[in-house]
Amino acid sequence: xxxxxxxxxxxxxxxxxxxxxxxxxxxxxxxxxxxxxxxxxxxxxxxxxxxxxxxxxxxxxxxxxxxxxxxxxxxxxxxxxxxxxxxxxxxxxxxxxxxxxxxxxxxxxxxxxxxxxxxxxxxxxxxxxxxxxxxxxxxxxxxxxxxxxxxxxxxxxxxxxxxxxxxxxxxxxxxxxxxxxxxxxxxxxxxxxxxxxxxxxxxxxxxxxxxxxxxxxxxxxxxxxxxxxxxxxxxxxxxxxxxxxxxxxxxxxxxxxxxxxxxxxxxxxxxxxxxxxxxxxxxxxxxxxxxxxxxxxxxxxxxxxxxxxxxxxxxxxxxxxxxxxxxxxxxxxxxxxxxxxxxxxxxxxxxxxxxxxxxxxxxxxxxxxxxxxxxxxxxxxxxxxxxxxxxxxxxxxxxxxxxx
Numbered sequence: 001x002x003x004x005x006x007x008x009x010x011x012x013x014x015x016x017x018x019x020x021x022x023x024x025x026x027x028x029x030x031x032x033x034x035x036x037x038x039x040x041x042x043x044x045x046x047x048x049x050x051x052x053x054x055x056x057x058x059x060x061x062x063x064x065x066x067x068x069x070x071x072x073x074x075x076x077x078x079x080x081x082x083x084x085x086x087x088x089x090x091x092x093x094x095x096x097x098x099x100x101x102x103x104x105x106x107x108x109x110x111x112x113x114x115x116x117x118x119x120x121x122x123x124x125x126x127x128x129x130x131x132x133x134x135x136x137x138x139x140x141x142x143x144x145x146x147x148x149x150x151x152x153x154x155x156x157x158x159x160x161x162x163x164x165x166x167x168x169x170x171x172x173x174x175x176x177x178x179x180x181x182x183x184x185x186x187x188x189x190x191x192x193x194x195x196x197x198x199x200x201x202x203x204x205x206x207x208x209x210x211x212x213x214x215x216x217x218x219x220x221x222x223x224x225x226x227x228x229x230x231x232x233x234x235x236x237x238x239x240x241x242x243x244x245x246x247x248x249x250x251x252x253x254x255x256x257x258x259x260x261x262x263x264x265x266x267x268x269x270x271x272x273x274x275x276x277x278x279x280x281x282x283x284x285x286x287x288x289x290x291x292x293x294x295x296x297x298x299x300x301x302x303x304x305x306x307x308x309x310x311x312x313x314x315x316x317x318x319x320x321x322x323x324x325x326x327x328x329x330x331x332x333x334x335x336x337x338x339x340x341x342x343x344x345x346x347x348x349x350x351x352x353x354x355x356x357x358x359x360x361x362x363x364x365x366x367x368x369x370x371x372x373x374x375x376x377x378x379x380x381x382x383x384x385x386x387x388x389x390x391x392x393x394x395x396x397x398x399x400x401x402x403x404x
Contacts, residue, residue, distance in 0.1 A: 095156070097133060104129045104163050111167045117174070124180050131216035132162045135188055138208055143192075143201060151195065161191045164333060168245075168258035178224060181217050182260065185209065185224070186245050190326060206237055227262075241318075246325040247332055248274070248358050258332065264321070271321055271354075278357045286350045320347060327355035331396065349398065356396040362387070365398045 067087070069079070095103075108125045136159045145152040165187030166180070174180050188209065196202050213221050221235050228239040242264065247256040249267055251274075261267050279285035330338045340348040356363040366372070366380050388395050 100133060100156075100159065101126075101129050104132070104159070107163060108166070111169075115169075115171060117171050121174070121177060121180060124177050127217050128166060128180070128184050129163070131184065131212050132159055132188070134212045134216060135162070135192065135208065139192060139205075142204060143196070149197060149201075154192075158191050161333075162187045165190065165329070168247075168332065170257045173257050173259040178219070179260070181213070181219055182224060182243070183245065184217075185213070185221075185240075186243050186260075189240065189243070190329065194326065202237065206240075241322065244322065244325050246328055248328060258329075261325075264318070267321060267325075268317065271324060274358050275354060278354060281357075286353065320351065323347075324351050324355055324358075327351055328359055331355060331359045331361060331394075349400065352396065352398050356398075359394075359396075361394045361396045363396045363398060366403060368403050 065087075105125050108129065109122075112121055112125070136154065136156075139154045139158075143149075143152050143154065162184070166184055169180060169183055174183075193202065193205055196205060210221050213219050213224065222229065222233070225235045225239065225243065228242050229235055230239070232239075244261040244264070244267070245258055246261060246267070247258045249259060249261050249270060251270060275286065327338060330336045338352075340352070342348050353363055364380075364384050366377070384395055384397055387393065
């Protein structure tokens with residue numbers, strides 16, 4: 001969140017003092033200015049008789065402020081009337097269901113036509129849009145933010161991200177309507193399920209997916225994902241973890257299509273090949289192998305210990321492949337960013353470097369030192385933006401919480 005001092009510095013950097021009036025500032029002698037605040041919030045000050053920071057401003061000549069904020073019912077703070085009296089308030093309502101269905105249906109129809117899909121896929125347009133709308137509205141009503149789940153904020157962007165993921169489909173990878181519906185389930189899991197931190201919330205979303213698939217997609221999830229069912233007769237959360245989509249499963253292919261992975265062992269070999277290739281090219285090779293040390297006080301036999309370590313290594317290996325495919329999915333989509341939450345040593349940075357290499361992106365990471373300050377930070381940001389805008393080389397900007 002931008003502080004009071006930084007906000008004032010940003011405004012005054014393009015303004016000039018007027019000689020006639022000591023406390024008045026102006027954009028220029030012959031022009032006018034417009035300042036826009038995308039998400040304006042006002043921190044409540046509990047100190048009695050203390051003026052709010054937003055109340056302490058100089059008079060702006062020939063300047064206009066345009067501010068936007070969310071309603072107080074969704075976490076927005078109340079704006080002080082002393083500041084609000086200067087504005088003409090305009091309320092923009094949310095889109096109704098008919099408008100959202102119309103917008104996203106046309107987007108999907110455009111995608112199917114431009115990609116060359118057969119008319120057989122046209123019925124899935126309405127089904128997928130209605131199903132996404134149900135997931136979106138139910139998530140707004142049931143997955144509410146709390147102090148322990150402060151990131152449980154869902155808006156229309158999440159609706160669009162699900163559709164955007166479905167738009168990664170190509171006719172070569174979609175055999176029938178069921179394959180398109182499986183892709184939709186995968187995108188819902190990536191947009192909503194990956195954000196959940198509570199088992200009860202995950203169970204709720206999984207049950208909701210079952211109901212929405214039955215009511216809107218007219219499909220039974222047990223039949224839709226029958227190939228993933230092994231021991232039990234019903235599809236569960238553990239089985240759906242094997243549902244992986246990526247664009248690097250076939251490195252020898254001419255085009256990198258976003259396809260469903262049917263052979264996890266083959267994908268593991270592909271990931272190992274990319275890892276070896278990365279280690280041969282870099283000065284800092286990575287070792288993503290799981291290394292576990294046995295305790296001398298353990299009563300397990302040596303054979304049982306080796307078997308247990310082997311099983312645990314496979315579990316960790318599958319986790320790494322799952323997260324690697326998710327990172328590559330984020331990099332594949334425009335205007336997408338990732339917030340990787342986990343304990344230290346879990347492989348967040350290593351997997352990001354490997355994902356950038358797989359996606360053929362250039363990775364950039366700042367080097368923090370005692371002399372590193374805001375000036376160096378701004379120069380690094382400029383360097384990344386210049387390189388991305390002046391060439392076709394895409395980039396990944398990686399920084400950790402300790403560097404913020």
